[in-house]
Every structure is written in structure tokens, then in C-alpha cells.
Amino acid sequence: MSSAETPVPQEPADALAAVAALRRLADQIEDAAVEQAMRGGWSWPQVAEALGVTRQAVHKKHAKRLIAAGVTLRRR
Amino acid sequence: MAAIDHYINTIIDQGAREAHTDGSATIEAHHLLLAIAAERETTTHQALASAGLDHRAIRDALNREFEHSLNAVGVSAAAFDLPRPSSAPDLPSQLGASAKLALERGFTSVDRKKDLRPAHLLLGILQAEVGTVPRALALAGVDQADLKARVLRTLTNAGE
Secondary structure, eight states: OOTTTSOOOOSHHHHHHHHHHHHHHHHHHHHHHHHHHHHTTOBHHHHHHHHTSOHHHHHHHHHHHHHHTTOOOBOO | OOHHHHHHHHHHHHHHHHHHHHTOSSBOHHHHHHHHHHSOOHHHHHHHHHTTOOHHHHHHHHHHHHHHHHHTTTOOGGGOOOOOOOOOSSOOOOBOHHHHHHHHHHHTTSSSGGGOOHHHHHHHHHTOOSSHHHHHHHHTTOOHHHHHHHHHHHHHHHHO
């Protein structure tokens, strides 16, 4: 994207709200993408490495939800 | 349990359901606002309705705020076409920073706990000058200062 296409918020309030909204969007995309990957047979270490976080972190954040949703999880 | 304790619990429980619907791990101030709109408590309902707000209108305003804030940095939530993730099995139980602040502001607006009314909770949420709730209300064309004044008036009238 060129600088002409990228809007840069002039107001601190807009820039700060954008940060909050991006975090929320990132969480939503993470939930959807991790579920899609695990349903597709990815392992925890693969998902963790792709996200750039530890396996423990990704497991702690998503395992309970995916187990409850009936997703078959690969251990390794 | 005092009626006000029962009301606070109801709002936090309903706030947890609103957060769960959002896929949020914490209950935030805007979830408490949705919860207040979902409850049939007369004074808060009348105050919100006088500003044209009900549960649906607040939800729409919040969605608009989300898109608007993302658009400020050239992002659109609609651009991500991923299947909707499964919901968490449990409702969130933790209050986020914005909800804690709103409750604290509501509680400290009275000298004695026995003076606390449902409208004080709404007042606590409306005292925020920055963040998701003020931005959503502004986008919906709601005059927040006017709404706050109206809530305050209902409390003063009730105290007379």
C-alpha cells in the first residue's frame, strides 16, 4: 500500500481506538485461524511456530474451546 | 441480598453473556451497557430510550465504532473471510479494565452504599470520556453529556 492509500489517524483518539480495534480483530482472526488449522490436521507446535508464540501459550488459549467444539486434536 | 446487589449481579452476568457473544475473554464497559439495555429496569431504560437507545441500537453503534476505528488505519473486518470460530465453552468471568473503571465510578458517585441505584451503574459507564463507549455513542449521534445529565436528573428526582 502506498502512503497515499494508507490513512494515518491525525487524532490520538482515533489512533488509540484503532489499536484497541486491531487487537480485538487479531483475537477474532486468531480464534478462527487456529480452529481452521487444527481442524485441518495441524499440530500444536506447528500452529505455535506459525503464530510466533510458545506451544504452551497457544494450547492454554485455545485447547478448551476446541475440545468443547469437538475438534480432533493432534498431540504432536 | 439487597435489591441493588441483585441488580449488579444480574448486569455482570448478562455482561458476561454479551462478552461471550462477542468472543471476548473479558467483560468490558460496553458489555455492561448492553446488559443494562437488555434488563427491564425502568429508570435506566427510560434514560436510554430518551436518547433513542435500546439493545439493538447500542449493538449497531458498537459494530460501527469497531469498523470505523479499523478504517482509520486502512483495515476492514469484513475483508477477513474466515469461518466463524466456535464459542468458548464457559462464559467469561473476568472484568476488563474498562468495566472495572465503570463500576468504580458508579460506586463512588454515592457516599453510602445504601444510596446506590441501578442508574448509578449507567452513570459510571457514561462518565468515560474516551474509549469504546463514548466513540460508539458519538457515532450513533447521541449527546453523551445530555444523556448523563438526564440520568443524573432521574437520580436527583428519586432522592427527593
